[in-house]
Amino acid sequence: MGRLTVAGPTAGLGSKSMSIMGTRVVRVEDPVFLTRGATYTDDLTDERLSGALHLTLVRSPIAHATITSIDVEAAREAPGVVAVLTGADIDLEAPLLFAGAPKQMVRPWLATERVRFVGEPVAAVLTEERYQGPDAAELVDVDYEPLPAVVDVREALKDENLLFPDAGTNTCSVYNAEPPDPDFFADCEVVVTREIVNQRVAAASLETRAASAVWGDDGRCTLFVSNQNAQGARDEVAGWLGVDPKSIHVILPDVGGGFGAKIGADPEFALVAWTARHTGRPVRWSESRSENMTGMVQGRDQRQTITIGGSRDGRVKAYRLDVIADAGAYPRLGVFLPVFTRMMAPGTYDIEKVDSRATVVVTNTTSTAAYRGAGRPEATSAIERAMDLFAAEIGMDPAEVRKINVVAPEKFPFTTKGGVEYDSGEYAKAIDLALEASDYATLREVQKARRERGDAKQIGIGVSSYVEITGGGAFVENASVEVHPDGTALIWTGTSPHGQGHATAWAMLASEQLGIPVEKITVRHGDTDHVPEGGGTMGSRSLQTGGVAVHQASLELIDLAKQRAAEILEASVEDLEVDTANAAIAVRGAPGSPTVTFAQLAERDELKVKTVWDGKKATFPFGSHVAVVEVDTETGKVTVERIWAVDDAGPVLNPLLCEGQRHGGIAQGIAQAMLEEVVFDPDGQPLTATFADYGFPSAAELPSFDLVTMETPTPINPLGFKGIGEAGTIGSAPAVQSAVVDALSHLGIRHIDMPTTPLRVWEAIQDAVKEDG
Amino acid sequence: MIPVGFEYARPDSVDGALALLAEHGDEATIMAGGHSLLPVMKLRLAAPELIVDIGRLRELNYIRVDGDEVAIGAATRHHDVEVSDVLATEVPLLPAVARTVGDPQVRHRGTIGGSLAHGDPASDLPAAVLALDATIVLRSPRGERKVPATEFWTAVFTTAKEPDELIVEIRVPRTGNAGWAYEKFTRRANDWAIVAVAVVDGRVGLVNMGSTPLRASATEAALAEGRSIADAAALAAEGTEPPTDTAGTPDYRRNLARVLTRRALETAAGR
Amino acid sequence: MTGVKVEITVNGRTTTDEVEPRLLLAHYLRENLGLKATNIGCDTTSCGACTVLLDGESVKSCTVLAVQADQLAVTTMEGLAGESGDSLDHPVTAAFRAEHGLQCGFCTPGMVMAVTGLIAENPDLDERAVREGLEGNLCRCTGYHNIVRAALVAAGKDPDAEQEIEALSDDARTAPGFSVGSGA
Structure with a gap:
């Protein structure tokens, strides 16, 4: 096994003798995934879907236009066509996809008068066979009268071209309308300000969106969708269709990645359900990648102005973050995310004065919503760039400046100037661990030597310090645990794994308490008839809510079992304990005396508990990353050489799964820092609508990752768990971006926007050389 | 789709x-x-x-020495070029270029003839074949004709091949293992080249520097006059009209052409 | 369009059908044969989720017509699972499980077949060769770290040693306290 640096207070999970907690249990999900393969929505062979029609959507090729006519006659005559529908055929009210947005900013089910982004659905084609759909869709003839496209957020702010003339503005939300205080930085010796871009990226889950629907004779709809939250999807679809949520039965088959973009229902889900009801046939829909890259929500996209002030001794006194965020054409969750950005604006730092505001506007682009980190990476990248700019201005080492300003460990729980309570943390220690693991001092020497030699290939070192919020706003989760007479157990959870490994992790939590082996425990989720309530998997919430709920349910099951066993064993409940070696209840301190197993108890009467855990608060994982990049100054090419990551999310339940989350997160952060960007041309045409054009990295662009372990428990839940799903992304992007800038700092370069593509880096070098000359 | x-x-x-x-x-x-x-x-x-x-026509699938040239059947796959012992000794530039095309799966299907006929200026093999001064053999019911690579690509995605003609063979001069290099610049490993440069025997082929694969003739002339690599490479973008896309501007591509040409010539000189 | 008869040996079994010429091999496997491990993740031959072996070599089955596979042999991930269909004895699938080389599982069948094809062509893999050999297969979940390890393990290599060699291959990468995150 490879070496892994372990530091920080040991939480005790792994120290208990025979405990399964903290051990590298391989996934129980994998045998099926590695033989028959998982069953995603498009793979379903469910009998209820036999004879299903295939839905193909005709989508707008123009970003902003009025529709002058839609002719579907030729399409209706095409082979296999059962129906061709336009907006005129649909008797549902157009939905507002984000409750807080102006009420005029509704999204039509199928556009009839105006289209507002490339990819907007205009007509729905239903065919007998999959291959007939695109053939017929091509025959739908739509006439568009182009309107000027609004692509840039600053253009949108001018309100000259309105997406929704009835709304009278392109602004869909303002957070903190107070004008900035002109004296905010008055007592600062040094003030640095800069406009930076946290660019739009695509979640790019490998499985695109998909849904299938069938209505039963009982008037209920069974809806299979690829999503991160069955219950949320059920409620939204029911609302859109104007039916009782109880009449929608949502089932999540295996889900091929979500990364935030599969939170909430997509309007297409309701179209699938509606067309199934309309035609009286089951309907299936799965989109192509090109559709996905314009139709599925995208992430980030903030124009930020950062201003930082402090003294020359390295102390930061004031920080301001001004954000213009792009909601895309129809407001969705992206409108909310600046709230998270503002909450986390000061990052790990103890800053006297923090000020932030955000304005969200609509543009003729794909809608934005959550993407891994969802609002927090934007905050982290901003403050980390600000720290680097401040360090450069006062000529201090960027790691040193960070250590001077981070919140001291004795201040926890720490309430920020924004009123956010950080539960636990040791931020300086995390930085030290990352510096030590990377041998920061030696790296600086390597850098110095290359600069002195004048090598074409220079190296840069970037340090990030981050804190983020997990389980934010969704503290409640339910779980049920049931033991069967054959000794197996069944867990139902309201979380919704799509790669995270809950089937393994939740089984470990129950096994730890009950002594039932992991392989005898089945974990199920994502079926609203079995679990009517549930918060799904998002915002790194699952372990600290759903996992803790399973833990609590297991303890409650033990209580129930003890009560029943007391009678059988003729002992008082207080004298009973769990014999985990035998999955039984035994009399304490009486080896060899009779015991009763959970299975035996289940034989007599159903042995099942359902519980609800309410954590009441979010938790705040933190860490520090050090990245080393090589920059070819002649071509602008950036190579990430190594990255060391300290990610502290409290005690680790299963290191295998936890590391997997960190690896994936780190890769996505690196990808944003150096490669990925969703680009629209000035007419709103997407230039990155395929994987050939979008900078999704392969294994060849990435190194292996160095993980350093640090475990600081939270007091918020009994197991000390925080969330780990997004940490890697939040820490790695600023570290890599900082490293790229650092590699070129000797040329006077202080900032390069993400993604640091070869072209962008080369142009920055040309500008610097020109200015210098 | x-x-x-x-x-x-x-x-x-x-x-x-x-x-x-x-x-x-x-x-x-x-x-x-x-x-x-x-x-x-x-x-x-x-x-x-x-x-x-025509993917399975054995009569189009071969690599063999034929006099001063190596003859390659048009339906020979990139993978077969990549692993060919004959080419490794006789024209090592070609396997080196072929192994940068797409990814392993693409190389198991794509063919040299297909790549040349497609005529994408961002493709690797056309510029390599151009730098090699190869000959493309076309056949039609009217007979067979040989077109020098320098005359084969006429415009973007357009070649000298008539609609009734088929590329049957590519004839490549035997260069031996000296004086060659391929420098390909991409954002990601399996992207198309932003720019790439093939060098062999003082000839320089450019990928994605215009509407067709090009020869850097100013560089070649400078080399022939005995000028230094640095001086010659500085002329690599002369007369080119490189495209603009999200990966690069014309200025950037000209810079890449100069840098990559210098690096390729240095590598070639060391072989 | 005129249907074309095809006879394709899939996972050792001969299959025949009359297909539209435009039918993609990926859809032939999924729809005509019900072998749904093979996934389709893009339109542009980029992602590799549909990778299968064609006569032993990795190809992207979304960019091969079923008619092009006529008279040839196809192996999908299901074909590695033995007669029972649930065996994890194959070195590649076993390594993916042991090294946690999969999360959501969507890229997995293609990744497994790409690795199988890669090892068949080059049994002496190091980390760089694995990374370059998998350039045509995208994964959004794992950051590739554990996929690379799984490929090295399947090739009979010590993944810790290989990762260390790669990590120390340049002075920009050198640091003591080296760790690769595979755990204690």
Whole structure:
């Protein structure tokens, strides 16, 4: 096994003798995934879907236009066509996809008068066979009268071209309308300000969106969708269709990645359900990648102005973050995310004065919503760039400046100037661990030597310090645990794994308490008839809510079992304990005396508990990353050489799964820092609508990752768990971006926007050389 | 995505393929590995009525020494070029270039003839074949003709091949293992080149520096005059009109051409 | 369009059908044969989720017509699972499980077949060769770290040693306290 640096207070999970907690249990999900393969929505062979029609959507090729006519006659005559529908055929009210947005900013089910982004659905084609759909869709003839496209957020702010003339503005939300205080930085010796871009990226889950629907004779709809939250999807679809949520039965088959973009229902889900009801046939829909890259929500996209002030001794006194965020054409969750950005604006730092505001506007682009980190990476990248700019201005080492300003460990729980309570943390220690693991001092020497030699290939070192919020706003989760007479157990959870490994992790939590082996425990989720309530998997919430709920349910099951066993064993409940070696209840301190197993108890009467855990608060994982990049100054090419990551999310339940989350997160952060960007041309045409054009990295662009372990428990839940799903992304992007800038700092370069593509880096070098000359 | 429907024929000889081409004219399209054609068909940017599949014609699948040249059958896959012992000794530039095409899966299907016929200025092999001063052998019912690589690409995605002609062979001068290098610059490993430079025996081929693969003739002339590598490489972008896209501006591509040419010439000089 | 008869040996079994010429091999496997491990993740031959072996070599089955596979042999991930269909004895699938080389599982069948094809062509893999050999297969979940390890393990290599060699291959990468995150 490879070496892994372990530091920080040991939480005790792994120290208990025979405990399964903290051990590298391989996934129980994998045998099926590695033989028959998982069953995603498009793979379903469910009998209820036999004879299903295939839905193909005709989508707008123009970003902003009025529709002058839609002719579907030729399409209706095409082979296999059962129906061709336009907006005129649909008797549902157009939905507002984000409750807080102006009420005029509704999204039509199928556009009839105006289209507002490339990819907007205009007509729905239903065919007998999959291959007939695109053939017929091509025959739908739509006439568009182009309107000027609004692509840039600053253009949108001018309100000259309105997406929704009835709304009278392109602004869909303002957070903190107070004008900035002109004296905010008055007592600062040094003030640095800069406009930076946290660019739009695509979640790019490998499985695109998909849904299938069938209505039963009982008037209920069974809806299979690829999503991160069955219950949320059920409620939204029911609302859109104007039916009782109880009449929608949502089932999540295996889900091929979500990364935030599969939170909430997509309007297409309701179209699938509606067309199934309309035609009286089951309907299936799965989109192509090109559709996905314009139709599925995208992430980030903030124009930020950062201003930082402090003294020359390295102390930061004031920080301001001004954000213009792009909601895309129809407001969705992206409108909310600046709230998270503002909450986390000061990052790990103890800053006297923090000020932030955000304005969200609509543009003729794909809608934005959550993407891994969802609002927090934007905050982290901003403050980390600000720290680097401040360090450069006062000529201090960027790691040193960070250590001077981070919140001291004795201040926890720490309430920020924004009123956010950080539960636990040791931020300086995390930085030290990352510096030590990377041998920061030696790296600086390597850098110095290359600069002195004048090598074409220079190296840069970037340090990030981050804190983020997990389980934010969704503290409640339910779980049920049931033991069967054959000794197996069944867990139902309201979380919704799509790669995270809950089937393994939740089984470990129950096994730890009950002594039932992991392989005898089945974990199920994502079926609203079995679990009517549930918060799904998002915002790194699952372990600290759903996992803790399973833990609590297991303890409650033990209580129930003890009560029943007391009678059988003729002992008082207080004298009973769990014999985990035998999955039984035994009399304490009486080896060899009779015991009763959970299975035996289940034989007599159903042995099942359902519980609800309410954590009441979010938790705040933190860490520090050090990245080393090589920059070819002649071509602008950036190579990430190594990255060391300290990610502290409290005690680790299963290191295998936890590391997997960190690896994936780190890769996505690196990808944003150096490669990925969703680009629209000035007419709103997407230039990155395929994987050939979008900078999704392969294994060849990435190194292996160095993980350093640090475990600081939270007091918020009994197991000390925080969330780990997004940490890697939040820490790695600023570290890599900082490293790229650092590699070129000797040329006077202080900032390069993400993604640091070869072209962008080369142009920055040309500008610097020109200015210098 | 799904291609528009078409008819399919898999003739068992080159003559059979030529007969189909003659019969169907513009409506027919040749497919070897299909890795240039099928992607554009799936995006519905092309919709041929008849596909003539020559991918399995053994008579088009070979690599052999023939006098001063190596003859390569048009349906020889990139993978076979990549692992060819004959080419490793006789024309090592070609395997080195072939192994940068796409990814392993693409190289298991795509063919050299397909790549040359497709005529994408961002493709690797055309510029390499150009730098090698190779000859492209075309056959039609009217007979066979040989077109020098320097005359083969006439405009973007356009070649000297007539609709009734088929590339049957690529004839490449034997260079031996000296004086060659390939420098390919991409954002990601399996991207198309932003710019790439093939060097062999003082000749320089440029990828993605214009509407066709190009020779850096100013550089070649400077080298022939005995000027230094640095001086010659500085002329690599002379007379080019490189494209603009999200990966690069014309200025950036000119810079890359100069840098990559210098690096390739230095590597070549060391061989 | 005129249907074309095909005979394709899939996972050792001969299959025949009359298909539209435009039918993609990926859809033939999924729809005509019900072998749904093979996934389709893009339109542009980029992602590799549909990778299968064609006569032993990795190809992207979304960019191969079923008619092009006529008379040839196809192996999908299901074909590695033995007669029972649930065996994890194959070195590649076993290594993916042991090294946690999969999360959501969507890229997995293609990744497994790409690795199988890669090892068949080059049994002496190091980390760089694995990374370059998998350039045509995208994964959004794992960051590739554990996929690379799984490929090295399947090739009979010590993944810790290989990762260390790669990590120390340049002075920009050198640091003591090296760790690769595979755990204690």
